[in-house]
Amino acid sequence: xxxxxxxxxxxxxxxxxxxxxxxxxxxxxxxxxxxxxxxxxxxxxxxxxxxxxxxxxxxxxxxxxxxxxxxxxxxxxxxxxxxxxxxxxxxxxxxxxxxxxxxxxxxxxxxxxxxxxxxxxxxxxxxxxxxxxxxxxxxxxxxxxxxxxxxxxxxxxxxxxxxxxxxxxxxxxxxxxxxxxxxxxxxxxxxxxxxxxxxxxxxxxxxxxxxxxxxxxxxxxxxxxxxxxxxxxxxxxxxxxxxxxxxxxxxxxxxxxxxxxxxxxxxxxxxxxxxxxxxxxxxxxxxxxxxxxxxxxxxxxxxxxxxxxxxxxxxxxxxxxxxxxxxxxxxxxxxxxxxxxxxxxxxxxxxxxxxxxxxxxxxxxxxxxxxxxxxxxxxxxxxxxxxxxxxxxxxxxxxxxxxxxxxxxxxxxxxxxxxxxxxxxxxxxxxxxxxxx
Amino acid sequence: xxxxxxxxxxxxxxxxxxxxxxxxxxxxxxxxxxxxxxxxxxxxxxxxxxxxxxxxxxxxxxxxxxxxxxxxxxxxxxxxxxxxxxxxxxxxxxxxxxxxxxxxxxxxxxxxxxxxxxxxxxxxxxxxxxxxxxxxxxxxxxxxxxxxxxxxxxxxxxxxxxxxxxxxxx
Numbered sequence: 357x358x359x360x361x362x363x364x365x366x367x368x369x370x371x372x373x374x375x376x377x378x379x380x381x382x383x384x385x386x387x388x389x390x391x392x393x394x395x396x397x398x399x400x401x402x403x404x405x406x407x408x409x410x411x412x413x414x415x416x417x418x419x420x421x422x423x424x425x426x427x428x429x430x431x432x433x434x435x436x437x438x439x440x441x442x443x444x445x446x447x448x449x450x451x452x453x454x455x456x457x458x459x460x461x462x463x464x465x466x467x468x469x470x471x472x473x474x475x476x477x478x479x480x481x482x483x484x485x486x487x488x489x490x491x492x493x494x495x496x497x498x499x500x501x502x503x504x505x506x507x508x509x510x511x512x513x514x515x516x517x518x519x520x521x522x523x524x525x526x527x528x529x530x531x532x533x534x535x536x537x538x539x540x541x542x543x544x545x546x547x548x549x550x551x552x553x554x555x556x557x558x559x560x561x562x563x564x565x566x567x568x569x570x571x572x573x574x575x576x577x578x579x580x581x582x583x584x585x586x587x588x589x590x591x592x593x594x595x596x597x598x599x600x601x602x603x604x605x606x607x608x609x610x611x612x613x614x615x616x617x618x619x620x621x622x623x624x625x626x627x628x629x630x631x632x633x634x635x636x637x638x639x640x641x642x643x644x645x646x647x648x649x650x651x652x653x654x655x656x657x658x659x660x661x662x663x664x665x666x667x668x669x670x671x672x673x674x675x676x677x678x679x680x681x682x683x684x685x686x687x688x689x690x691x692x693x694x695x696x697x698x699x700x701x702x703x704x705x706x707x708x709x710x711x712x713x714x715x716x717x718x719x720x721x722x723x724x725x726x727x728x729x730x731x732x733x734x735x736x737x738x739x740x741x742x743x744x745x746x747x748x749x750x751x752x753x754x755x756x757x758x759x760x761x762x763x764x765x766x767x768x769x770x771x772x773x774x775x776x777x778x779x780x781x782x783x784x785x786x787x788x789x790x791x792x793x
Numbered sequence: 794x795x796x797x798x799x800x801x802x803x804x805x806x807x808x809x810x811x812x813x814x815x816x817x818x819x820x821x822x823x824x825x826x827x828x829x830x831x832x833x834x835x836x837x838x839x840x841x842x843x844x845x846x847x848x849x850x851x852x853x854x855x856x857x858x859x860x861x862x863x864x865x866x867x868x869x870x871x872x873x874x875x876x877x878x879x880x881x882x883x884x885x886x887x888x889x890x891x892x893x894x895x896x897x898x899x900x901x902x903x904x905x906x907x908x909x910x911x912x913x914x915x916x917x918x919x920x921x922x923x924x925x926x927x928x929x930x931x932x933x934x935x936x937x938x939x940x941x942x943x944x945x946x947x948x949x950x951x952x953x954x955x956x957x958x959x960x961x962x963x
Contacts, residue, residue: 408960480887496864496865498952499890544857545856545885548886575885575887578886633808721816721818739812742812742813744812
């Protein structure tokens, strides 16, 4: 073994005092544990029926989110929300109630996730936190109950894969196009149990919003975590958004990986994942013309500022096509307010979009826009499994917000490039950037 | 005492997701009672599965079983329906962890899925690490779970383990 360490090795070493080998099982203390209304019901059941687990290890490091169906669309959901509020009051745990946002976005908005942290959430998209050089990964309800009660969990140290983003992407390419292209290359089981570490000269073109999208979909290739370094872009993001000085955390240049893969960024183009699998990835030009009933722009995958700026650059001064509907749900209050301040919500509403904020909504078929029989959606979400967003005979194409907005305008799957106004990149690295319509 | 699981095979393909096992839609309609979600298990893959499955039946699938959501409803509902074990060429990690945590045996085996057909008789020796397709006369070996995980599985999950031993496993 060389003295050179991967980012994964550095993160484990900082917590356990030594550098564990891939495959080893280690118990790690946790910096943040969270759960939401889709998974907490079972977790609280586990805690209530197990006296040893009916406690909270540290109320400051536990957070609960009402985000999957918020506000409650059914009485069943309302009952879960009630139980969560009761639990939070009783245990002194912070509850992010209706009006706050989707957990994976709010933990970034509130700087609850930071470089070097170990984070588990009772949701598979907890991996979003990898964008901040945090070892963040999803667990089930029983693991969440154990983590909330004890503040630690066992991990099998994953093999590490170096994923090089090489060169500058075309200006119309977003994080979603990058990650879908990777999933198309490796397959939905291509990275099972591995830690994917993003590196390379292309990193400097990938904004934090897009990094969150890329880390978010690590689980769609089977990975345990998708890690970005805490580089100057990440550190500047923490300074501007939170006034925080966070540590630089990067892999050593000579670190050894079990595998290595390169994405040639200049050759990327807008892509979609066609139903019914996330790895069924095609250039958007191959599926142009498919008629679209609903467009959804939102979710933990693409419900951020940059995503709606991209949509606005296509929707401004245009109308959502007759016969098509467009649902836009920014991921959190913080995102929503910035969009309001910059006039972007107005552009969306003027174009005919339905706008709400702070819920997973139709992504998991919970509420606010389910699909009918035979309907087709272009969605900026993360999964296109049969029936996920509604009727079992409905179809979902996953795409970037730019591609989604293009479909909203034409009513068909459409290459967004000719519709995009301006030639500045869709990925905006500067955290101080704000859009002027 | 040896721990042998024996049952009929339900043959499934690659990339069976937790959405295939139980769609997320039903969590918010029926979330308060797991039993009420049983009719929707494998709704699109094996309609009526909950009525057709017999206690101890074994799911035999291809690559990437348990893809997608972390919803623990998926392994819990399989167990509640009567499934005795799941054999697959590979599992997505959250499903795999959840299955162990709630006491549903999960076995990684490469050869068995290739030779198994619907209804074949499967036996699994959990401690010995041997899985056999009795109907086809094919045997495969797997890495048995480490002792503490085997104990958790045998207890019926981590909650039962903690209750029985009055301590946490680690």
